Amino acid sequence: DTAVSQTPKYLVTQMGNDKSIKCEQNLGHDTMYWYKQDSKKFLKIMFSYNNKELIINETVPNRFSPKSPDKAHLNLHINSLELGDSAVYFCASAAGGPGTGELFFGEGSRLTVL
């Protein structure tokens, strides 16, 4: 009965490949986020979607493209993967508009680019 679920949990791939990470929330929340955990274990926001509309698009390479088919899903597609993309990516959701409500996180997806 997972609230925010991400798949896959682990992803190992070669440089130059294209991959996607999926995120689904069953909490009925309006806003979903993608965060990247950096080498210091800090989480930095990448994207925020509210009711399928992009609200935040922080300075990330345009190789990263979020897609929200409906408000319960926010998928992250990455083109032409680079070594520096290796990280743990966390999806989160919250009720209400951006910046409101308690954040609920998925378990993270560890991406390793070889």
Next chain:
Amino acid sequence: KQEVTQIPAALSVPEGENLVLNCSFTDSAIYNLQWFRQDPGKGLTSLLLIQSSQREQTSGRLNASLDKSSGRSTLYIAASQPGDSATYLCAVSWDSNYQLIWGAGTKLIIKP
């Protein structure tokens, strides 16, 4: 520059003790502050969210306080249990976009 600091970085206490984790932040004009726990290899679990207009929040054995003027929040854990062992993270938002600034966390070990 907006920063969040958590002290101590690690804490080990015997089971049953009450304890306090600290989070300090620069710039008192916060939007909200949230406490999370992270278990090894797992995601983040939200513990308590404090809006800027609130002074404290309580959930079970947990109590989080917020003092914006001094730039501090504390997480009080009563009657600690081994299951409380985890890394506790404090995250602060200074705007409605949920650009969170995170502390480095406090690794808590509760000894049986």
